[in-house]
Amino acid sequence: MKNINLTSTEISALWATYINDCASVCFLKHFSHHVQDAEIKPILKEALSIGESHIKAIKELFQQESFPVPKAFSDEDLNLSAPPLYTDLYALSYVYGMSRIGLISYGTMYSNIAREDVMDFFAQTLHQSAQLYRKSVNLMLSKGIYDRPPKIPYPESVTFVEKESYLNGWLGELxxxxxxxxxxxxxxxxxxxxxxxxxxxxxxxxxxxxxxxxxxxxxxxxxxxxxxxxxxxxxxxxxxxxxxxxxxxxxxxxxxxxxxxxxxxxxxxxxxxxxxxxxxxxxxxxxxxxxxxxxxxxxxxxxxxxxxxxxxxxxxxxxxxxxxxxxxxxx
CATH class of the missing domain: 1.20.1260.10 (Ferritin, core subunit, four-helix bundle)
Incomplete structure (x- = not known):
């Protein structure tokens, strides 16, 4: 595996993940520093730990490849002495939002790579995002802040589109x-x-x-x-x-x-x-x-x-x- 250089898609996936996780970790450190809610605190701790583990793993891989590690973001971009800017509920919704984005982006990244160690890394990130998403949704539901999508009645049978008017958006009945x-x-x-x-x-x-x-x-x-x-x-x-x-x-x-x-x-x-x-x-x-x-x-x-x-x-x-x-x- 050491003789197989990273492809452009593997480089872009690792590079983007490193930059984004460095930024996200700064926000998670701010949230974790101020969180008061005993139920939200563990999920913030978990999200922060996951982000830091991604940064560490990618940094080590880049160093092994003699690839320059991005500058990205660090504690220099964070002021922990500042008062909390958001409530604990927003911190929870941040984990929810980032885990949703992670599921989408990591899925795309995983489908674009072939080197086994990189595939293993993104398989893990996908699993972690799925777990964070599940936990954040369940906690948001229990806190009453998850807005469920609209409900519609179940169809009575299978039907097919019969008229081009199905596409109408300006003229005729919508x-x-x-x-x-x-x-x-x-x-x-x-x-x-x-x-x-x-x-x-x-x-x-x-x-x-x-x-x-x-x-x-x-x-x-x-x-x-x-x-x-x-x-x-x-x-x-x-x-x-x-x-x-x-x-x-x-x-x-x-x-x-x-x-x-x-x-x-x-x-x-x-x-x-x-x-x-x-x-x-x-x-x-x-x-x-x-x-x-x-x-x-x-x-x-x-x-x-x-x-x-x-x-x-x-x-x-x-x-x-x-x-x-x-x-x-x-x-």
Whole structure:
């Protein structure tokens, strides 16, 4: 196995996981330092331990391969003397949100790799994410903060689409949303609520005016999506998803560096791009796919703005890249 070099897909999976886990560990350390709820404390401890184990394993693998270890994030980006910025309930929802993202991203990574030791690592990360997801959902249910997706009656029989009007979204009578579309709408709402709460806290503690403006734009974009998708549900005579109680404290002292804040927000909007792209692919009602496409364009533009800020400040760590053959050949 030592004679088999890492492929580009294995490098990208390990590199991205290292960077993201270093950032996530900073948040988990902040949550764990302040948590009071005896039921939430163990799951935060477990999530933190898992993140730190990923960082250690990837660092050792990179060192064995004589591969440069990313700078990423560390305790230098964390101020544990700052008061809690979020309540314990938000800390729990953070574990839930990150485990959901982990299940999606680790599954994709696992399907793109072939070296056995790397496959073993991502098989473990998938299992750990699944366990954290299960525990966080069960705890959120017991705390009354998990908003279940809409329920629909079971169909009485198997049916097939008979008319192209099934795709209608602008003209004629709209068909009801199907179960697949309802799923996409629900989780887009949930993802944006998570983002609004995160950004509310970060806006309270960010002093840099350019970053504050960027965060406010992100919050407004998330709120706009929540309103649009909730209205879609209400128009179908379905209850819209409602936010849980505000889970942000009144602290104005930042626990995180501006670099970490920008990276975290940009990462969440990258996940949003993936989610919206998937939603477009599986939604067949034209008005829904058009609305999703509109927001995908807006989120892409917002992400570009964030990347520009990070580049200007020297905060964007460059992923490993292929050599420039034309430059090497002087052509």
């Amino acid at each position: 068909r009801p949303l199907n179960a697949i579309e309802l799923t996409e709408i629900f989780f887009n709402i949930e993802r944006n609520y998570f983002g609004v709460l995160l950004l509310t806290g970060l806006l309270q503690v960010t002093k840099d005016e350019e970053i504050k403006k960027h965060l406010m734009n992100g919050k407004q974009l998330a709120e706009k999506q929540i309103k649009t998708f909730n209205n879609l549900l209400l128009n179908e005579e379905l209850l819209g998803t409602v936010p849980v109680a505000m889970e942000v404290t009144t602290s104005t002292t930042s626990p995180f560096s501006d670099k970490l804040i920008m990276f975290t927000v940009n990462s969440l909007y990258s996940a949003g791009i993936t989610t919206l792209g998937h939603s477009i692919a599986v939604s067949t009602r034209r008005d829904l796919s058009a609305q999703l496409s509109k927001y995908l364009t807006e989120v892409l533009s917002y992400g570009d703005d964030g990347v520009s800020i990070m580049i200007e400040r020297g905060w964007l760590e460059q992923p490993p890249q292929a050599p420039n053959r034309r430059q090497l050949m002087h052509v």
